[in-house]
Amino acid sequence: MKPILSVLTLLGFMLVLTGCEQGYSGNVGGVSAGEDGNLTFLNVEGQRQYDAQCASCHGTDGNGTPNGSSLVACATCTSLSVLADEISRTMPIGNTTACTGSCATDTAEYILYAFNNYALAATATSLDGVTNEDMVVTLRSAALKLAGRLPTDAEIASVENNGETGLSQVLNQLMNEEIFYDNLMEMFNLQLLTDKxxxxxxxxxxxxxxxxxxxxxxxxxxxxxxxxxxxxxxxxxxxxxxxxxxxxxxxxxxxxxxxxxxxxxxxxxxxxxxxxxxxxxxxxxxxxxxxxxxxxxxxxxxxxxxxxxxxxxxxxxxxVTKDLEYELGGFPHAGVLSSPMFLNRYPTTFTNRNRHRSRIVFDYFLDTDILKIEGERPGDGIGSGTANPTLLDPACYACHQVMDPVASAFQHYTDRGQYVVTGSTSRNSWDSSDIEPAGLGGKTIPLSGTTGYFRNMVQWLGAEIANDPRFVKATMRTLYTGLIGQEPLLSPGDDASEADIAAYNSQRAILNTIGQAMVSDGWNIKTGVKGIVMSPYFRAEAIDAGKVVANEHIGATQFLSPEQMQRKLQATLGFGWDEFRTENNRIMYGGMDSDSITERIMEPSGLTIAIQMRMATEMACRSAALDFTLPVRERRLFPLVAATTTPYNTDGTASAGGEERIRENLVHLHWTLLGERLATDSDEINASYELYDALIQDGQAMLADPDSYDPRPSSWMEWECRARWYRQADGRTDGDLPEAMRIEQDETYAIRAWIGVLTYLMSDYRFVYE
Incomplete structure (x- = not known):
């Protein structure tokens, strides 16, 4: 006979907090059911238990429903013992004693056999139906995104000569540079928002x-x-x-x-x-x-x-070891959880009682959206008239039994994040009779005895989260969002297409593999970053439309934030746009202030495009002549031509050598600015050369007959376009160049033709997407 589930059990099954979806076992490299590392039989009793207690939430095929996650390549599906333990301790949440012992083991065996045998072959560097871009192109994108610079010739040679091994080695070097750590903090602030x-x-x-x-x-x-x-x-x-x-x-x-x-x-x-x-x-x-x-x-x-x-x-x-005003013995540090910035960014009220903080903890650090828990919430939010609905009303309790223990763990922190131990005489009173005791995932914090944590509840909570399987998935979500520019796929629902299911399963398998490798490597976050960069989600170039895995979530190209754009300008031109120094310009360009604007714009608006055009015009003007003042080996833009190189001889006839050098430099610019590897006779280079040729011919015609034009053209360039000043990294002028170095005139119109080409390339959408 199938067991009869209580109301709370049914509600619990609706939770996203499923053991098979959230977590990490410590193993790396796929399913291992036993000593032989494989599972070759279907557990019939496990199938019966799954159909009775799991299928309504996770789907008969294990691909999940709107109320539950997919079990295909789930993060805790890496070993029988870990999965069985997770089921025994946490499932079903409303009645965690309903499937323990042999029930948990049988169910775990069925899940591993039915839904996870294919995961044995999952790799983190390939995806069926997806063609990865050239590794040197990946290197350029990674160098800009991780270290804010272009790759060196030596790094390009290493990748060309050593393939993925060379790419992996160069990524290790990039992740040792200072800008990488700034970028890493930027990724986490996208979620934490303490830069407010x-x-x-x-x-x-x-x-x-x-x-x-x-x-x-x-x-x-x-x-x-x-x-x-x-x-x-x-x-x-x-x-x-x-x-x-x-x-x-x-x-x-x-x-x-x-x-x-x-x-x-x-x-x-x-x-x-x-x-x-x-x-x-x-x-x-x-x-x-x-x-x-x-x-x-x-x-x-x-x-x-x-x-x-x-x-x-x-x-x-x-x-902080000194005595605080309302507590002796210092401040109980617990990573970000005890930070006054975090506690103030996500405050509480007298009636909320840290539940907002709890929701954020589940979302940011356990990859669990409390608001997706199913239940019949009262329209007025009061409950069914019971004296204590959060404990006694089943419709409320399904959510509060999960959320409130974490809320209780923050009971020593005020609305402003001040640490004040609760008690009968404390200014931070706390009535524990109407809320679940402090804890997490069915565990209650011991408050007394030699292992008591009364004063250090958040320290206990931080330690539990660090060991919770869901923290791995939450961390991978943060890294993926920061590097790819979009959230990982959500679990497919009942009406999901075959392509949606395949896309989710493939992504989950790859991200879980990367997460497991990260933890196995001593929880080294660089391993997680490198795994995503090496994956097809970062490297995809083309998709076979006939493959069911094909979807719009492949590829890491994203609209650059103001901070990322500033770093790209510094890497490609040598200095940034001084207009980005002001907050208003950054916000208008799609940035965020972590306060009232908490998300970056991912699709440019008309205003953003107008700003891009202005930026392209101004930066092209300021950078062209200045680049020519540098020694050839130090030039970022024009290493293959001189300031006077033109396609024509002095008598006006075509110069084959001049055109050849100009085309070669155009190849260099397309690579530097747009990441394109092109031949000198490609359609793109032909178009850029035609623009350059038209500009220089028109310019030379104006210089030859200046009286026919109004305003009258001159060999003197516009003031802002002259190479007269050094420039700081943020674009501001920084002192005058020596007179001997200055370039203020352009007698052949070649520099101004290059300014036009630079404007053209930086106005391309590919310049603002990376």
Whole structure:
């Protein structure tokens, strides 16, 4: 007889929190049912149990439904013992004792045999029906995206000579560069949104969130520097200090990646990250008592003899050990979970009771959307008239039994993120009679005894999340979204097409394989990044329309954010667009401020295209002549031509050598700016050459008869287009070039013809997509 499921059991089956969908076992490389590493039989009893207790949620074919995830290539489907343990402990959520022991083992055997045998052959570098782009093209895209630069000739040669092995080695090198760590933090901020508190968004935004009773030194710079120094030194220090406080949770991501430590520090680090400036705020003690902060050769802040040399980018682990206003014994650090920035970004209220924080924890760190839990929610949100609906009303309890234990774990934190231990005499009162006790996934936090965590509940929670299989999937989702520019596919529903099902199953298999490799490599997040870059989801060039796996989610080309575009300009032209220094321009170009605008624009609008056209025009004007002032070996744009190279001899006849060099340089520009590898006689190069030729002929005709035109043409270039100034990385002028280096006239019109070509190429949609 099939077991009869209770109301709560049925509701529980609707949850996304299924053990077979969420997680990681620690194994790498496919299903292993036993010592022989394979499963070759169908467990009939397991099939019966699956049909009775699982199929309504996960589908008879294991491909999932709107109420449950797919079990094909599921992350915990890597070994029989792990999957059986997951089912025994967590399934069904509404009645976790309904399938334990042999029931769990039989069901796991059936799932592995029926839905996961094909996963044995899954690889992370190929996908049926998808053609990967040339590895050198992948290298260029990866170098720009990871390190903000173009690949060197030596790196290109390594990939050409050594194939995927060479590409893998170069990726390792790229991920050791400083800009990679900045990009990594950028990826995580797309989700965390704590950059809201940077000084560029809010004046002392991060500092003001700290409680002045706990951290009376939070504005230490006000006491250190006199008011009459407000104009410079104090403002400089204040900005650096505030931004160090604001970025502390993201610096954990950088620190783990940079030092080769596990990414789980994001959840369970028993310290926070500080630089010299924010250490003064917290009066924190460095974990390594012998460590010192790095000083730079040039002062960071300088005014009237007052100079600070401490490097703002040098962050170190530290702990707040001093007694706080409402608690003795310091601050219980728990990675990002205890960060004042995180707690303020996702606050609570008296009635919400940390449930918003709980929802965010499940979403960001456990890849679980609480709002998708099925149930008959009352229209007024009050419940069915029971005294305590979150505990007693089945329609409410299905969600709250999952959400509320995590909410309870945050009970020692106020709405402003201040740490205040609860109790009968505490200013942070907490009534535990109407909410589930603190815990996660059916586990309750021990509050007393030698293993008690009453004061350190969030530390317990962070440790549990770090070991939870779903944290792997959540991390892969963050990396995938950051690198590919879109979220991973959702589980296909009942009405999904064959192509949708195949696409989801293939993606899930590949991402789970990458995630398992990342964890097996000591939770090295670089392994996850490299796995995605090496996968077809990053490298796809063409799709066979006849293959069911073909879908629009293949390929990593995405509209560049203002920050990414600025780095691309710096890599290709040598400096950025100074208009991107202002927040308003970044927002209009599709950026975000992590506050009121929390998502980047992924499809350009008419305004964005207009900005691109202006950017292309201005940057082409400013970069062309300036590039010609450099030695040939240092030129980014024109290494194959001189400023006076034209397609014509002095007598006006065609110059074969001149045209050849111009075409070769056009090949270089198409590669540098658009990532195209072309022949000198290709259609694209022909079009660019025809444009160049038309511009230079028209220009030379104007110079030959200037009186026939109004305004009167001249060999002198427009002021902004002249090579008169050095330029900083952000595009601002930085002093005058020596007179001998300057290029202010263009007597052959060749430079202005190149400006037109650069404008043409940078106006191409492929320049703003990468």
């Amino acid at each position: 508190y940077l000084s560029s968004n809010q004046f002392e935004g991060g500092i003001n969130l700290l409680d002045s009773d706990d951290f009376p030194n939070r504005k230490w710079y006000n006491d250190t520097y006199a008011a009459d120094e407000e104009s410079s030194i104090r403002a400089c220090v204040r900005t650096i200090t505030n931004d160090a406080v604001a970025r502390a949770p993201l610096e954990l991501v950088r620190y783990a990646a940079q030092t080769g430590q596990p990414h789980t520090l994001y959840m369970n680090a028993d310290y926070m990250m500080v630089n010299w400036y924010s250490q003064q705020v917290y009066e924190a003690e460095l974990v390594d008592s012998t460590a010192t902060f790095r000083k730079l050769s040039e002062p960071v802040c300088d005014e009237d003899g007052i100079q600070l040399y401490y490097d703002p980018t040098d962050f170190k682990p530290a702990r």
